[in-house]
Amino acid sequence: MPQAKISAFFKPSSPHPPPVAPPPPPLEISVTYTRRHPNPESKRSDIDGSQLYSSEIEKNDGIAVSSLRSDPVGKLVNKKRSYAQYHLELGQSDFLLHTCSVCGLRYARGDEGDEKVHKTFHKSFYEGIHFKGWRSERLVSKPSCNGNRILLVLDCDPSAQKRKVEEIIKIMEKELGFSDDQLLHKLCKVYLFISRHRIVGCLVAEPIKKAHRIISNSSSCNDSDDISHKLAVADTELMRPKPTVQFGAFSFKREAIKRSCSTNSAKVDQWDGGAILCEEEAVLALCGFRAIWVVPSHRRKGIASQLLDVARKSFCSSKMLDHSQCAFSPPTSSGKALASRFCSSNSFLVYMAEDV
Template identity: 50%
Template sequence: MQAKISAFFKPSTTKISDPPQLFSPIEDELELKAPEISITYKRRAPKADPCSNSQQTEETPVDLNSVVSTVKPACMLGQILNKKRSYAQFHLELGQSDFLLHTCYICGLKYARGEEGDEKVHKAFHKKYTQGIQFKGWHNERVVPMPSGDGARIILILDGDPSAQWNKILDVVKMIEKELGLEDGWLIHKSCKVYLFISSQRIAGCLVAEPIKNAYRVVCSEAPKSSSITHAKEAGSNSTVLHFGDVSFKREVIKTAPSVNSPELIDSDVSGAIFCDNEAVPALCGIRAIWVTPSNRRKHIATRLLDAARKSFRMGFVLESSQLAFSQPTSAGKILASRYSGTESFLVYKAATLNC
């Protein structure tokens, strides 16, 4: 007879006892002495990072459980955006005379542009050269009495005056020698008399005179001058006629005779050599050098200095303008000497090189 299905779901009344546990002392000892094995992993050496200056060369063990996934910033883009470009100015040296030092065309001083020290030196020297060296005055001044309505005065300095006065003179002399191209220390000696023109507390002009015994008269070159005038007239006559096709226009030109003060009185080649007469004539005062600051030129300062030298060079005696002789006159000096003397045949002399 087949058993009913409910018989399979009846709980069992018999209690099955658990099998006895077997304990082995050897296994317990091995289990206690077995070491713990930790699993670690080594990360591969990363590629060179262009954003960082240092590179990791050692491999360090990394626990994967502590690794947190991070997103690497796009440093290349940031480097391009944040990088500041450095611009450098380059120059080509092709034999320029003023490649390193610039020469001032007014005062002639060479200096480095952009250098703070050189700029200050040039600024101070440029002001001294163009406006004159600053002069506050002395306690004992030898003032030459001259008519003056502008507050200027002329001071005479002689050998034996205080050294402080001569130190100021030497500062002026250095500027004169540099501009005239003279040798250092050539201009002044013991027999010289120095005249300073003071205006607005600055030395605006200087004249150095010395005693002489004779001089030579300049010879006028008439033939070259007449030929040059003839060519000028021919060129002038042709330039006054304007031709426009068959029509001609002629301009009327009124010519006047040049005055004594006109530069036309002097030979056209003012920068050329001076030809003198072989026969010496007596002279008393030699103008070794005369100089006026550029900003004070064409103000008759040189004329006033020459007047002061004529009236005070010899005590109690006033020299004639024709008794002054000039040493090595420049082109401007020729014009001044001719205007002041009233003739082209003014006196010149060769100044000797004397030691102070």
């Protein structure tokens, strides 16, 4: 009996199993990706020249999949960060650039490139431009036996000589106040003073037809009369009663100090920066001194006077010019003193653009 119950318990199932419900259909989820606009800053090349390509959209079985394509080496380039120093400019004077008090060049202190440029320019401006010499030099004078010499450069000379002259002309234009490319033209003759392998002086001369004599009174204004007038005024001031200011028991009096008057010789070296008056009648002149310049380290050594004298003797190949046949362009205060010493008179010749 127990055996029958056990057999009945393990009785096989019926040959036709009950029907099973079919599984529900799978849930479809559509994912859509939109292509972004390309960023030009993201495409940067690294040291090996590889690039990071933008991702492309690939479709697989109706599902959008994004893939990233790399360079052949297999490196991904990270975007490099750029660091910049910012400043607040609130109207400070000389904020970023420093102006040299000697050569006048503006440069950024602490910047290696600017410091190097300023050092080279400052040395050329103060001590003279370095000069190795030329194979064919037009020597016009040797002022002394210590190697100093004066060379003449014309427009027909080789390009190497003309480039050296243009380098000097740029410095002269900046210091003398000429506009760019306005100082030199084809008819000019350039005299260079060479000392110890450096160009320390330059004179630009040009042919002219006439000039006007300067009126000495416009510059000196009768020095003796002017000095006498100043002395009379000073004496009158001394004779006037001095004003007194009283503060309780203390009284303060104004004291006049008599200043020493300059002599005529000092007037020649330091001219007043006023207008120049010239005679209306023009006189014959052949050589015009357009501009003259000497480096600061060699001034007060007679270099400018030597250049003027050599130009007077060699400007015309047929004859030597007299001082009265040479004229100056409208001079500065220093140029007036130089012209007076060269002509030994306060009445020298001045020419304008229409006199050329």
